[in-house]
Amino acid sequence: MKxxxxxxxxxxxYLTVSEATRQINDTFEAHFPQLLFHxxxxxxxxxxxxxxxxxxxxxxxxxxxxxxxxxxRTLAFKPAQxxxxxxxxxxNVYAQTGRFQIVVSRLLEDGEGELQRKFLELKDxxxxxxxxxxxxxxxxxxxxxxxxxxxxxxxxxxxDMMVKLRERFPSMVVYLSETRVQxxxxxxxxxxxxxxxxxxxxxxxIIVARGGGxxxxxxxxxxxxxxxxxxxxxxxxVSGVGHETDTTLCxxxxxxxxxxxxxxxxxxxxxxxxxxxxxxxxERRLRDFDRxxxxxxxxxxxxxxxxxxxxxxxxxxxxxxxxxxxxKLASIRPDKVIELLRGKVELYHGRLFRVGMAxxxxxxxxxxxxxxxxxxxxxxxKIDQHRAIVEGLEGRLLVGVRRGVEDANSQxxxxxxxxxxxxxxxxxxxGYSIVRVGGKVARSVHDVSGGDPMEISVVDGLIRGxxxxxxxxK
Amino acid sequence: MAKAGKEVLVTLEALLSGEVSESxxxxxxxxxxxxxxxxxxxxxxxxxxPLDRAIGSYEHGTALIKHLRQLLSGAEEKLxxxxxx
Numbered sequence: 258m259k260x261x262x263x264x265x266x267x268x269x270x271y272l273t274v275s276e277a278t279r280q281i282n283d284t285f286e287a288h289f290p291q292l293l294f295h296x297x298x299x300x301x302x303x304x305x306x307x308x309x310x311x312x313x314x315x316x317x318x319x320x321x322x323x324x325x326x327x328x329x330r331t332l333a334f335k336p337a338q339x340x341x342x343x344x345x346x347x348x349n350v351y352a353q354t355g356r357f358q359i360v361v362s363r364l365l366e367d368g369e370g371e372l373q374r375k376f377l378e379l380k381d382x383x384x385x386x387x388x389x390x391x392x393x394x395x396x397x398x399x400x401x402x403x404x405x406x407x408x409x410x411x412x413x414x415x416x417d418m419m420v421k422l423r424e425r426f427p428s429m430v431v432y433l434s435e436t437r438v439q440x441x442x443x444x445x446x447x448x449x450x451x452x453x454x455x456x457x458x459x460x461x462x463i464i465v466a467r468g469g470g471x472x473x474x475x476x477x478x479x480x481x482x483x484x485x486x487x488x489x490x491x492x493x494x495v496s497g498v499g500h501e502t503d504t505t506l507c508x509x510x511x512x513x514x515x516x517x518x519x520x521x522x523x524x525x526x527x528x529x530x531x532x533x534x535x536x537x538x539x540e541r542r543l544r545d546f547d548r549x550x551x552x553x554x555x556x557x558x559x560x561x562x563x564x565x566x567x568x569x570x571x572x573x574x575x576x577x578x579x580x581x582x583x584x585k586l587a588s589i590r591p592d593k594v595i596e597l598l599r600g601k602v603e604l605y606h607g608r609l610f611r612v613g614m615a616x617x618x619x620x621x622x623x624x625x626x627x628x629x630x631x632x633x634x635x636x637x638x639k640i641d642q643h644r645a646i647v648e649g650l651e652g653r654l655l656v657g658v659r660r661g662v663e664d665a666n667s668q669x670x671x672x673x674x675x676x677x678x679x680x681x682x683x684x685x686x687x688g689y690s691i692v693r694v695g696g697k698v699a700r701s702v703h704d705v706s707g708g709d710p711m712e713i714s715v716v717d718g719l720i721r722g723x724x725x726x727x728x729x730x731k
Numbered sequence: 732m733a734k735a736g737k738e739v740l741v742t743l744e745a746l747l748s749g750e751v752s753e754s755x756x757x758x759x760x761x762x763x764x765x766x767x768x769x770x771x772x773x774x775x776x777x778x779x780x781p782l783d784r785a786i787g788s789y790e791h792g793t794a795l796i797k798h799l800r801q802l803l804s805g806a807e808e809k810l811x812x813x814x815x816x
Binding site: 281398399400410423427428429430431432433434435453454458527532533535536539540542544717730 | 760761762765768769771772775776779789792793796799800802803804805807808810811813816
């Protein structure tokens with residue numbers, strides 16, 4: 258093909274850039290009024306204006322394409338990453354940037370994209386072979402001794418993960434097993450890097466990471482070799498490949514999938530501040546002696562309360578019984594019997610008076626008769642008998658009451674003994690002692706200082722001394 | 732693969748009966764030591780331990796706290812790179 262390059266009219270053989278661009282475009286137009294080709298869509302961007310910018314590629318080459326908004330609106334399908342298409346367009350150098358591009362006039366869908374199809378096929382097969390089985394997923398370690406990273410040494414991904422790891426756990430040891438993450442042979446390198454970390458026995462968890470990219474860019478993470486290396490790894494693997502929306506077969510094979518590399522870093526190490534807080538809280542509880550003694554003190558209170566209630570009940574019952582006995586006694590006292598009889602005598606006496614005027618003889622006879630009857634009516638023997646019975650009853654009652662009180666006493670005594678057995682003094686008897694400084698119980702090395710006089714209570718007395726030194730236990 | 736079974740298993744019972752040496756405590760993983768410490772504190776708080784055992788568990792708890800803090804402390808680590816073969 259022969260292309261005539263026209264020099265500017267001035268005779269200068271050098272063209273201006275604008276003129277050179279114009280001539281190139283004229284040449285393209287003359288030779289490729291319409292270019293037809295097919296390939297896969299990649300790196301698709303929909304601009305705010307509605308224009309579509311994308312690449313169409315095959316294994317060996319790619320062409321940048323643009324489709325104007327007016328044309329894009331008429332498309333019968335939704336262009337997407339990996340979709341195979343047939344393209345009608347003309348080549349053009351965009352003068353402003355010098356970018357070579359195809360201005361697309363027609364875009365036809367060409368079945369499912371080759372890579373997409375390959376991806377799904379591989380996914381189905383590996384799934385059937387059990388590489389993605391959920392039962393096989395292992396939990397991540399709570400706190401790994403060290404973290405392994407499988408990623409590229411260059412680029413933001415490593416840096417971002419290190420920042421996140423240091424932020425959460427500054428002293429975490431991190432081993433990098435570096436690898437290329439894209440291009441021919443990358444899959445083999447990634448698999449090797451995983452195995453190397455695993456065999457080193459240095460790490461408890463491995464992150465396989467890469468930044469976002471197209472399906473082609475991430476392709477290495479879909480390769481069978483990587484899936485198998487992840488599957489075979491003896492420590493849990495977290496996959497942090499691409500952005501949230503990217504999915505790779507490495508994600509399916511890993512024990513956990515993180516939406517981004519940074520998120521993966523967050524998943525594998527806890528925050529050191531949280532852990533320190535937890536340990537601090539447990540330490541505070543362990544050192545809280547009041548809490549230790551609480552259950553013992555409570556038991557003591559309970560027993561003492563039970564003792565009180567019991568003693569009160571026994572005494573009240575005893576009192577009631579004494580009162581009842583007293584009442585019974587009062588109702589059968591001998592003087593009452595005599596009083597009763599005296600009343601009867603007076604009654605007869607009154608009657609005697611009323612019949613007194615009848616006749617002296619009759620009267621005297623009556624009087625002597627009445628006297629006789631009266632004498633018979635006062636049964637001294639019976640009174641004596643009654644008195645004996647009453648006295649017997651009285652004795653038995655007193656014995657009964659005394660026994661009740663003695664029972665109560667012995668119950669009180671036995672409860673007292675039980676109370677004594679849980680007396681804090683017993684603790685002293687076992688060899689523990691209480692240290693007081695300035696009359697206060699010393700619970701901490703902070704309560705005393707060197708030179709303070711101190712009193713040590715032991716079971717049988719006091720030991721006096723002076724504080725010579727305080728050592729705080731860490 | 733040699734990693735499985737590497738972790739020492741220590742029960743609360745073994746710890747409190749004094750069968751566990753200081754170096755064994757020092758070899759515990761963070762997770763295990765934290766779990767043991769939680770058990771120690773809970774048993775102490777329940778008041779179910781006799782006094783001498785409570786005192787012993789206080790000492791073991793203190794040793795566990797020391798170990799846990801050690802695991803969390805340390806200078807900022809640098810990235811170590813495994814050489815490519």
